[in-house]
Amino acid sequence: MMKRTLAISLLGLHGVAVIAAPAPVTDVTRSNSEQRITELEKKFSTRTDAQHRQQEQLDVMQSEVNELRGSIEVQNYQLEKILERQRELYLEIDKRIESVKTQTSTMPVDAVNTLVTTVEVPLSENENEAYDKAVNLILKDRLYEQAIPEFQTFLQNFPNSSYVPNAHYWLGQLLFNKQDWAIAGEQFQTLIVNYPDSSKRADATLKLGITEMERSNAARAKQLWEQVVAEFPNSSSAKLAEKRLKGL
8 A cells, every 4th residue: 555655656746747847848949939030030130231232332333334334435425526527637638738739730830839828828827727726725735725715716707717617516515515505505506507517517416405405405405316316317426316315
């Protein structure tokens, strides 16, 4: 009987131990789960912050790429204009040489000397010299501010010169670079209206559109850019106009 009682007592104690054991297991499991959730939240937060930083870096890089593309486009455009000016100078030189050859081939020596003295010297010292001086201030010396009054003086002194369309263009370009939109637009407008056959007309129309846009005349700018695309479809000015139209 005593043995039975002892066995029951031991069994009771063992039962208590068995029943009491699960409690700490449950506490440990809950603690581990909470800790794991906390760690996952930290990892998620860290990953989110990293993604935000990466996106910011990508945005900065994209902005820099766009800026570089714009700079390259401007440089290419300026280079194209310089090369165009050089071609014009070469053609003008060729024309003058051919003109002199034609005039002198059928004239006596005395008459040729008289022609050189009375015609070529005044042109060289006045109209041509004045125009070349103004252009060289841009292309060679890069003295843009000084070039403005030179072109203004040239237009006043030689209103009938064959260089007048180009002078209006260069003056408009110089004022355009200074963001003097109104007066720059006037120069481009004068070239477009009075000299429709000028080689500068396409670019002048493009630039006039930009001046109008800068002055909040979007409808007028759109009209001018569409005109460039329609009238000069294969020109570099048309390509730039198309980009402007896409950005509206």
